[in-house]
Amino acid sequence: MAVPRHKHTRSSVGQRRMHIFINPVALATCKKCGRAVKPHTICSNCGYYKGKEMINVMAKLTKKEKKVREKEIKEAEKNN
Ligand SMILES: [Zn+2]
Numbered sequence: 001m002a003v004p005r006h007k008h009t010r011s012s013v014g015q016r017r018m019h020i021f022i023n024p025v026a027l028a029t030c031k032k033c034g035r036a037v038k039p040h041t042i043c044s045n046c047g048y049y050k051g052k053e054m055i056n057v058m059a060k061l062t063k064k065e066k067k068v069r070e071k072e073i074k075e076a077e078k079n080n
Helices: 010-017 063-079
Strands: none
Touching: none
């Protein structure tokens, strides 16, 4: 079995690992509803991309969920 030749100090270990980290995800805001979305993707909240409706988000929701979602979108449009 391989045995390490020298002790790795905390400093040298830290210096090696200083480049090992996770970059924060860059997010854009949806122009319709104002939610944080990944750039170049359809908004999962309202289904819009580049000002056009790409997915009908309301189709799969129940009546109660539809009401809540419509209210959220209306409020977001008012703020914009
Ligand atoms: Zn949206």
